[in-house]
Amino acid sequence: MIISNIEVIPNKRVVEHLGLVQGSTVRAKHAGKDIMAGFKNIFGGELGAYTELLQESREEAIKRMSEQAEAIGANAVVNVRFSTSAIAAGASEILAYGTAVRVEDR
Amino acid sequence: MESLIQLGFFIALLSLGFFFGRRAERKHYQSIIAREDQYRNIVVTTERLPSPEFLGHQTELVAGNVVISVDYFKVVVAGLRNLVGGRIRTYESLLDRARREAILRMQENALALNAQYVINMKFETSRISGNAGQGIGSVEVLAYGTALVPPPLNA
Numbered sequence: 085m086i087i088s089n090i091e092v093i094p095n096k097r098v099v100e101h102l103g104l105v106q107g108s109t110v111r112a113k114h115a116g117k118d119i120m121a122g123f124k125n126i127f128g129g130e131l132g133a134y135t136e137l138l139q140e141s142r143e144e145a146i147k148r149m150s151e152q153a154e155a156i157g158a159n160a161v162v163n164v165r166f167s168t169s170a171i172a173a174g175a176s177e178i179l180a181y182g183t184a185v186r187v188e189d190r
Numbered sequence: 191m192e193s194l195i196q197l198g199f200f201i202a203l204l205s206l207g208f209f210f211g212r213r214a215e216r217k218h219y220q221s222i223i224a225r226e227d228q229y230r231n232i233v234v235t236t237e238r239l240p241s242p243e244f245l246g247h248q249t250e251l252v253a254g255n256v257v258i259s260v261d262y263f264k265v266v267v268a269g270l271r272n273l274v275g276g277r278i279r280t281y282e283s284l285l286d287r288a289r290r291e292a293i294l295r296m297q298e299n300a301l302a303l304n305a306q307y308v309i310n311m312k313f314e315t316s317r318i319s320g321n322a323g324q325g326i327g328s329v330e331v332l333a334y335g336t337a338l339v340p341p342p343l344n345a
Contacts, residue, residue, distance in 0.1 A: 086249060087250075087251045088249045088250075088251055088336045089251060089310050089312065089334060089335065089336050090238060090239065090240065090249065090309060090310045090336045091238065091239070092239055092240065093249050094240050094244050094245050094246065094247050094248075094249065094338070095245055095246055095247075121259065121328070124259040124328075125259050125260060125261070125262065125265075125327060125328070126203055126206055126207055126210075126261060126262045127206060127207065127210040127211060127214065127259075127261055127262075128207065128210060128211035128214045128215065128258075128259055128260060128261030128263075128264065129210075129211075129214040129218075129258070129259060129261075130218075130256060130257065130258050130259070130291075131257040131258070131259050131318075131328055134257035134318060134328070134330070135255060135256055135257045135330075138255055138257065138330055138332075139253075139255055142253065142255070142332070146251075164251060165312075166253075166314050166332060166334060167314070168314060168316040168330065168332070169316065170316065170317065170318065176316070176318065
């Protein structure tokens, strides 16, 4: 599965457009980490736990998106975009979406 | 008496934020500048299409993200700035650090794939409020793009 945020993939030709696919996940960190983050808001600096959490969530979102693409017979997802939103205090949603296509070697 | 304790608490938080926040920021900038030098040869552009010389390259999505927290001092300064309006430099430097760090991490990922070029780079910024009710709490910046991975030499 090729995942890319450009429209044209070198050496490949798009033979079929299969429409939009998306994957999303909503995650929260446990309260202890939130309290630590609260302390960090006094001192400043990077919040490693959150960085990791969001990275994992994004990978999960990409995985779900590519599963969806695979289910409809695509072998690539192009023009992938990400979107993040805080839906509640301490929880955020991460969405990955793109166009599922079938590509062939040129 | 009670208000005096409150004032003392406020000043303590303010100075903690000022000293630790400044130190964190200075150290972070040092590391950013050093690593930017190191990764200078990995070209990042916002071009949407790969140029013809990249025929035969593989494409791979690369990303880098970072969550950076504000310190108490920055929040207070920004609050005061809100009264008169104008540039909030304390937040500008926060976002500047986050963006540059995110790009660096993306470049690191590209390097791990042996790629020299990342095209169509995009940013995504979001606010993570945490348990700081008002103010920005912390910001997350994600930088992502498509790395052009050269084909293996023996192919």
